[in-house]
Amino acid sequence: MxxxxxxxxxxxxxxxxxxxxxxxxxxxxxxxxxxxxxxxxxxxxxxxxxxxxxxxxxxxxxxxxxxxxxxxxxxxxxxxxxxxxxxxxxxxxxxxxxxxxxxxxxxxxxxxxxxxxxxxxxxxxxxxxxxxxxxxxxxxxxxxxxxxxxxxxxxxxxxxxxxxxxxxxxxxxxxxxxQCLALDTVARRAITSDPAWNGGHYYGDASPDANGQAPNTATNGPSDGLARARQIGHIMYLSKSSMDHKFGRRAAGREATRDTPTDPAGAFFPYREVESYLDYQAEQFVDRFDANSYLYLTRAMDxxxxxxxxxxxxxxxxxxxxxxxxxxxxxxxxxxxxxxxxxxxxxxxxxxxxxxxxxxxxxxxxxxxxxxxxxxxxxxxxxxxxxxxxxxxxxxxxxxxxxxxxxxxxxxxx
The missing domain is CATH 3.40.50.1820 (Alpha/Beta hydrolase fold, catalytic domain)
Incomplete structure (x- = not known):
């Protein structure tokens, strides 16, 4: 029931x-x-x-x-x-x-x-x-x-x-x-330094979703900042040994492509599995969560x-x-x-x-x-x-x- x-x-x-x-x-x-x-x-x-x-x-x-x-x-x-x-x-x-x-x-x-x-x-x-x-x-x-x-x-x-x-x-x-307070600080600043954050008023005239709330950040908001914040979070959630076992220093498969452009010199170097994992997790998170909520909830925890x-x-x-x-x-x-x-x-x-x-x-x-x-x-x-x-x-x-x-x-x- x-x-x-x-x-x-x-x-x-x-x-x-x-x-x-x-x-x-x-x-x-x-x-x-x-x-x-x-x-x-x-x-x-x-x-x-x-x-x-x-x-x-x-x-x-x-x-x-x-x-x-x-x-x-x-x-x-x-x-x-x-x-x-x-x-x-x-x-x-x-x-x-x-x-x-x-x-x-x-x-x-x-x-x-x-x-x-x-x-x-x-x-x-x-x-x-x-x-x-x-x-x-x-x-x-x-x-x-x-x-x-x-x-x-x-x-x-x-x-x-x-x-x-x-x-x-x-x-x-x-x-x-x-240490965790410091990492949360960097994560929040990734959001607030994104020009699309607009002081937290980035929802515009978007219609509320099924929950009566604004659409996710990917639709209208600081998606880049929230993506970086989530990547910092995922690094905190994994241990050094688990990351070594899961990714090592391996390059991502040939089909894997960066979601964001790298610096010119970066194109010479491999796109590693750990980078691909962080990019994927960030993309998924931005599609489902709100950047302002991330600010508010991390501050409550801190x-x-x-x-x-x-x-x-x-x-x-x-x-x-x-x-x-x-x-x-x-x-x-x-x-x-x-x-x-x-x-x-x-x-x-x-x-x-x-x-x-x-x-x-x-x-x-x-x-x-x-x-x-x-x-x-x-x-x-x-x-x-x-x-x-x-x-x-x-x-x-x-x-x-x-x-x-x-x-x-x-x-x-x-």
């Missing part, structure tokens, strides 16, 4: 103090609500509410056709929608149905553009809480998310500690490190600091009495194993029931999306049995040495 809908939550005031007259939130639900089986899934930076496959829609959703966690969420999957009522909502500031910069301001009849208020992860959490209230969902069995969606999970535990029984924060951290207003990360979560599973990947340098373990240690010091499960992976940050066989079992066990689940291993409890003891795939075959 699935639903795909948009709900009008009325006026909404953001953390910055600015308000909009109407916040519409696009969401999808899977399964049947029984009163105590609701699970909220928080999507990553450029994800949508389309977390699982929808047979009633032929797995097609406006803006993002492919279910981004379709091998983890669904009937008979790790997060089994025959047991749980799964809710996933697109966040404010995005361009997949929830109100953001590419939406029309009902008071002016014009696209918001960069007149849209600054957005924080806390605003995402409050919007999700209001959506759940409208759906009749009180306390959640679990809240689960990966990457910046994992930050969203941590904010839930800080903001609504009594509303969550268990939580799974996957490939995430309590804050970004300076701004997040779990300990802001508290003495420490542990203090920020001290009111939470449920169970927290942190899942990290050895090849992920965007959100590292060390960052997750530091958070786990802070939680232990505060008395929070936490486990840190480390997966040995070369995939980099993308592992949480492309390794369902490693991500699914611990999340399934968390929802079913809590941290006592057989696939959940606390690295520190298992190995008290200073080095991390990765969890290998073979452990999941028990």
């Amino acid at each position: 699935t639903t795909k809908d948009t709900i009008d939550l009325g006026s909404f005031t953001f953390k910055c103090g600015e308000s909009i007259p109407r916040l519409e939130v696009a969401y999808e639900t899977y399964g049947e609500f029984t009163g105590s089986n609701a699970v909220l899934i928080c999507h990553a930076l450029t994800g949508s509410a389309h977390v699982a496959r929808r047979p009633d829609a032929g797995d097609q959703t406006a803006g993002q056709a492919r279910a981004w966690w379709g091998d983890v969420v669904g009937p008979g999957k790790a997060i089994d929608t025959t047991d749980y009522y799964v809710v996933c909502a697109n966040v404010p500031g995005s361009c997949y149905g929830t109100t953001g910069p590419s939406s029309v301001n009902p008071e002016t009849g014009e696209y918001y553009g960069t007149d849209f208020p600054p957005v924080t992860i806390g605003d995402w959490t409050r919007a999700q809480r209001r959506l759940l209230d409208e759906l009749g969902v009180g306390r959640l069995r679990g809240v689960i998310g990966g990457s910046v969606g994992g930050m969203n999970v941590l904010d839930w535990l800080r903001r609504y500690p009594d509303d969550v029984e268990c939580a799974g924060a996957v490939a995430t951290a309590p804050r970004l490190d300076p 701004d997040f600091d779990l300990a802001a207003g508290y003495e420490s990360d542990g203090d920020a979560l001290a009111a939470y009495e449920g169970e927290l599973l942190l899942l990290s990947f050895t090849g992920d340098w965007h959100f590292t194993v060390e960052q997750a373990e530091t958070l786990a240690a802070a939680c232990r010091e505060t008395g929070i029931d936490v486990a840190h499960h480390v997966v040995d992976s070369d995939h980099g940050h993308d592992a949480f999306l492309v390794e369902p066989e490693n991500v699914g079992p611990p999340l399934s066990d968390l929802l079913e049995s809590g941290l006592a689940g057989r696939s959940i291993t606390d690295t520190v409890e298992r190995d008290r040495s200073d080095s991390f003891a990765p969890v290998h795939t073979s452990l999941f075959s028990i």
Whole structure:
């Protein structure tokens, strides 16, 4: 049983103090609500509410056709929608149905553009809480998310500690490190330095799409800047070893051609597979995403600091009495194993029931999306049995040495 809908939550005031007259939130639900089986899934930076496959829609959703966690969420999957009522909502500031910069301001009849208020992860959490209230969902069995969606999970535990029984924060951290902040800065400047960005007001008179939002950036906007920004993102998502294995220094096939002209001297040198991959990913992304949304969402991620207003990360979560599973990947340098373990240690010091499960992976940050066989079992066990689940291993409890003891795939075959 699935639903795909948009709900009008009325006026909404953001953390910055600015308000909009109407916040519409696009969401999808899977399964049947029984009163105590609701699970909220928080999507990553450029994800949508389309977390699982929808047979009633032929797995097609406006803006993002492919279910981004379709091998983890669904009937008979790790997060089994025959047991749980799964809710996933697109966040404010995005361009997949929830109100953001590419939406029309009902008071002016014009696209918001960069007149849209600054957005924080806390605003995402409050919007999700209001959506759940409208759906009749009180306390959640679990809240689960990966990457910046994992930050969203941590904010839930800080903001609504009594509303969550268990939580799974996957490939995430309590804050970004300076290197990632720097790369996000360069990505945003690639967009804002594109002449077509026009201060964020590049939508013109284009008619809204099926989501009530402006057409994608490729149609009318800073497509070159957004393409470069996405390429920087993809470099962050892959590990050095995965890039070496996937591309090496190999030249692209003879049929591969550059989408953009190179400098005169560049024509002498080979067009490499890694270049072709980045060009392809950029082209696909520009066709489906909005440049202003990329600016807004990356700033929300950069701004997040779990300990802001508290003495420490542990203090920020001290009111939470449920169970927290942190899942990290050895090849992920965007959100590292060390960052997750530091958070786990802070939680232990505060008395929070936490486990840190480390997966040995070369995939980099993308592992949480492309390794369902490693991500699914611990999340399934968390929802079913809590941290006592057989696939959940606390690295520190298992190995008290200073080095991390990765969890290998073979452990999941028990």
